[in-house]
Amino acid sequence: MLPILNANDAAQAETLDAGARIHSLARMLPIGYVLVCVLYGVVAYVSMGYDDEFTNMALVEQRGLGVVSLTQAEDVHPPGQYLINWLLHALTGDWSLVRLVTALLTALSLIYATEAVRQRYGDRAAGMLFVLLCLNPAILMWCTGVRWYAYFVPVLVWLSITPQRNDWRYWAKCFGGLALLGYIGYAVFVVALPVLLLYWTGARQGIREKTVGMFWGALAGALLYAYQFHIFLTVHLQAKGSQVSSMAKSLMGFAIAQVSNQGVFPVSVPALLSASGIAGMVWLAFRADARGNLRNRYLLAYGTGSVIAIVLGIAGKFRNLVIASPWQAMWLATLRVPAQRLNAFLICFAALAGGNIWGAFNVATHQNTTKNSWDLQLPPVMAALARSNAACGGDLVVLAHDPALNWHVDQAGYPQLGPFSRQTLSGDVLNATHRCVAVVRSYAGMFDTVAIDQMYGQVNGLQRGAESRQQFGRDSNYRIKQRLDARYPEYQFDITLYHDVSGLAGLTAWQPIAQRQP
Incomplete structure (x- = not known):
């Protein structure tokens, strides 16, 4: 004959089972x-x-x-x-x-x-x-x-x-x-x-x-x-x-x-x-x-x-x-x-x-x-830049303002203009016509709206030929983030590749912060 368990006995048995599982x-x-x-x-x-x-x-x-x-x-x-x-x-x-x-x-x-x-x-x-x-x-x-x-x-x-x-x-x-x-x-x-x-x-x-x-x-x-x-x-x-x-x-x-x-x-x-x-x-x-x-x-x-x-x-x-x-x-x-x-x-x-x-x-x-x-999808962006560099015969200049991307572009060895870049581009590079310039737009971050508008306003003034565009890292929460800061982009990175570009010397707003005069 099976023993009869009351509610307290059953609860105690379940508790013992839970304790045994924990142990x-x-x-x-x-x-x-x-x-x-x-x-x-x-x-x-x-x-x-x-x-x-x-x-x-x-x-x-x-x-x-x-x-x-x-x-x-x-x-x-x-x-x-x-x-x-x-x-x-x-x-x-x-x-x-x-x-x-x-x-x-x-x-x-x-x-x-x-x-x-x-x-x-x-x-x-x-x-x-x-x-x-x-x-x-x-x-x-x-x-x-x-x-x-x-x-x-x-x-x-x-x-x-x-x-x-x-x-x-x-x-x-x-x-x-x-x-x-x-x-x-x-x-x-x-x-x-x-x-x-x-x-x-x-x-x-x-x-x-x-x-x-x-x-x-x-x-x-x-x-x-x-x-x-x-x-x-x-x-x-x-x-x-x-x-x-x-x-x-x-x-x-x-x-x-x-x-x-x-x-x-x-x-x-x-x-x-x-x-x-x-x-x-x-x-x-x-x-x-x-x-x-x-x-x-x-x-x-x-x-x-x-x-x-x-x-x-x-x-x-x-x-x-x-x-x-x-x-x-x-x-x-x-x-x-x-x-x-x-x-x-x-x-x-x-x-x-x-x-x-x-x-x-x-x-x-x-x-x-x-x-x-932390969420930035940097590997596909660096891979895209590598493909562009190869397609442009090694003549690729990068413009970016994100600190992490600036660092990795420097490490990859591409000529770069960016506020956090450690490079100093020579006058010959700035005054030359380049086969390709990759402009990487991303969240404004520490920069205020005036500074960002100045940076990309100068980009719009470049003399250039054909262009193509790629986007990486769609943020599914961007609409909510835009309520806190309207500058949040839908995509983490937006790369526009310009061909036959001259006029880089005029991009004064992209000068590395460490090299700017007080």
Whole structure:
């Protein structure tokens, strides 16, 4: 005779089954770790870069180690990223290898955090953290490059795992890590208080021991950072205007970057999956155990850091919020959920995981992310230019204003006029008649409407013969983007090939920015 199960027994059996599945998946984490290293390595190595990277790369190539003193005198960032980039580029000689190193550093830090959470919170938390942290689209996008967040986030992730031993090394890690972050990015002023809260609440010490440890740690950290803090106050703080947004824009940035995810377009199915998944997980957890979940250390860090970022106005730029992503993942992965709500909780997690994985796929394939320059389909454009160069007997001049495209055209060796090009074309080249000139139109980006109109107005004044046109990278979301900026094009790149062209000397608006007279 079969046993009769009541509703509670059935629910408990389902919960046990869910728990068993989680434990089975957790045992596969070592395989996942290998795949994460492969994912980050491949995305970094094959990346053609995005706009902001090329300024860093140009400074390192042109100035060498002198880039440190230059940026200390006139930048908005501390010198850590430039020093690391110089060292890695000096060792490898290849920016693709530099990206590979930074990406693997990030991947290893994420694996370290996942394993630490597995040991302290169990398999369920580790399995969830693997998806939320290791497959986080924002981290995958911003930490496979050569800008400050590629070095800041791995250190922050390492720092966010408080030591098990509560001796002098506990506070040494805290304040030593903060000092290191301070030389990489001034986002340290956003994360310092949350980090201190993590360490204070995590220390298994009495109040007196904590206070003494923090005092000596803070004193050592202050001495290590005193000079850079002076540079921040006297030089770098003066350029803060370009980094600060309004409160409304900061709140919108937080919603897009943290409630949705940076790997998906904000008005899309995966964005809805992410938002609904987070909302469901938090609602279920707090409805069941609000008091216990409010005591979550990572919620304290995440909430405090997010509020500071919004109030300071830096949350208006999505990329800045990548520093909050590790704490968001750690908080969600360690939510306390009673057994009877576990299945519903896991359904919500599955929705969030779907949005995350979708976003990670977009990042890996360079499409539909929140970063326009990341989405640029550069390979087909470079292939089209190569075909045109061959058809024109090697006499092709390129006009383009996109930073990434300028860099790759320079690397390909085509004569080029562009604001971010490193070339200086001779008078003979500018005054000659060329068989072909390729004018590559793209999103205006940093240029205002007056500057763009002047650039293309000068192009219209060229003496030229026949022409042909190609378009690449249709943006399916361009109509929505045009509501924010009417200059967004339907296609990422529009190439017009002009034949028998003269008059390049008159294209003064296309002069490289680095060569313009003040």
